[in-house]
Amino acid sequence: MVRIAAAICSLLFAALLIWVGISTFTHPDPMVVPTNGVINGAAADTLPTGPQARRALAERTQLQRWRTESGPSPEGRFTTGQAISGAQMPRNGETPPSANQTLTREWLAARDNDWPVLIDRGYIAGTSSLPAARDNVFMQPQGRDFRRLHESTTSYAGGWIIFGIALAISLFLLVRGRIPLVHGFSGREVERFSGLERANHWLTASSFVVLALTGLILIYGWTLLQPLIGSLAYGSVARASLYLHIAFAAPFFLGICVMAVIWLRQNLPSRLDLHWMRRFGGFLSNSGNNPPARRFNAGQKLVFWGVVIGGLLLSLSGLTLMFPFFWTDIQWLQWTLLGHALLALLMVGLILGHIYIGTIGMEGAFDAMWNGRVDRNWADEHHSLWLEELVKEDRAGRAETRPASQLPAE
Structure with a gap:
């Protein structure tokens, strides 16, 4: 059933990607049409009428x-x-x-x-x-370059990024299927994330979802929504999207900062990461003999650094756009807007992959952030070194610092 759904999604995203490709190379160059032809101070001429x-x-x-x-x-x-x-x-x-x-x-x-x-x-x-x-500044010729990049390049780049990554995920699920828990569920659980970690994760995640949806409306709404719901309705939607986009920037930034503080040390690169990446985390086989990893593997570290660095850059560029001309001029504002949009689209692609592997992509992974606990076999298959550390803590007599229900089973 999962692979049938993956096949349908693959066809859908492939069609959308083809549509984006055709539109990219056949769309007319965007231009602003003037209202009259006054040149060098001469009187306004009479515009033609009709067709x-x-x-x-x-x-x-x-x-x-x-x-x-x-x-x-x-x-x-x-x-x-x-x-x-x-x-x-x-x-x-x-x-x-x-x-x-x-x-x-x-x-x-x-x-x-x-x-x-x-x-x-x-x-x-x-x-x-x-x-x-x-x-x-009464005239800024560089604005033509900005208009071309903003109205054409950025919009089509977003289609390539989002639909391209969605197609890659669908094809991977179609060919590979869900990554199974080879040794099955043992019925014994260990604590994966604390309440603070999970609360901060969902704060950051929910804020990003709102920011992503409202941002996509602001980028593509006039092209995709306005023809369907009309200009008046779209105006209300766009205005609400802008206010929500600004309002949810603060909790997103707060979540990024807390995430960096509590997980930074555990996400520092190590030699284990190279071994994990060479074997692609063992995701391509069902042997259960996955490369060893501590609490966070190389893939999770890439997501962490992408979210932290990307989130901070988005927050800084967003703050610049919220207070225009406060510390920059019109030309830098234009480049800031372009950078903000492109980086946000890349972040959407990154989070799509993160959502996939944490939900339908891997059996037993969603429980980690939902209730904070994972099956012992899941921990052993995907984070064996981390599980060994928990067992050593138990054997060293640190068990009394945690409730008995949270102790790793040997």
Whole structure:
């Protein structure tokens, strides 16, 4: 039954990944269409009406692209300082975009005559009476790069990450099945995690789930939700998602900090980790002879460091976005937003793998975080060195420090 479900999920995620792949390489380059064609202070021209309006605005936008992307210079056909109507604009088919050196030289040759159009990516210095220095920037050409990365690259990268990892997990479950408890359940349990550890884990996990869902709505909601529920309903959903995203950032950060304090020492790398990774934790065989591990194996350590480092970076970048311009400018805010989104998508992929191996992926693993106790055979198969340490503590006379029901059976 599990493998049938895995096969269905594999087909579904494969189809979604194919859809993302096709969309990635066939989607149009995102652009912002202007509302009029005023150039160099000339009076606003009359926009076309009817079916020609969209085409005229799109063609007008073509002139605003970078000189290495928008085709040969329009010099000779248009005069700088003259308002241009949609009918006068060059058709896309006349000057196909190119980025070769010859095209660049053509644009550079017209720099002196048409400097308002061909100005380099940068800022024009001047005097402003605005009280805040950050408001003195009236035009930021680098925003075009940000828009392209944010609206196109980041969105499609998220699809590749999430659906790709989901497909890999489904295929692994289809081929491997659940990782069994080879020697079965013994009926004797040992304490795996304390109440504090479990409470902090679920605090961090639940906060991350809310942050992930609301973040995905903010990234993909306009494309996927708005056509289904309408603009008004989506506006309410997006607003609520933003408030929840901000509200749950604090408990997530708190959980990350507590996690780092209580588990840091036990997650430091060791030589055992290399041996565990070479054998992939013994997950590919049913012999029960898995590589030895202490309380946390190499896979769990990778998740720990990914969550701690990624969580702290997400918290720092999120704080920067919550208080814009407090310690950075608009350009750094743009890069911070991109980094925040990409890192969050990678974290979603990491947590998908963590959820899988802790639930349906491995028999007996979920009990560790649910009630804090695991079967002795599970501990022996997956964390043999840790179990040996518990047994040695018992033999050394430390048993009186714990209730008898929590002692490891020999």
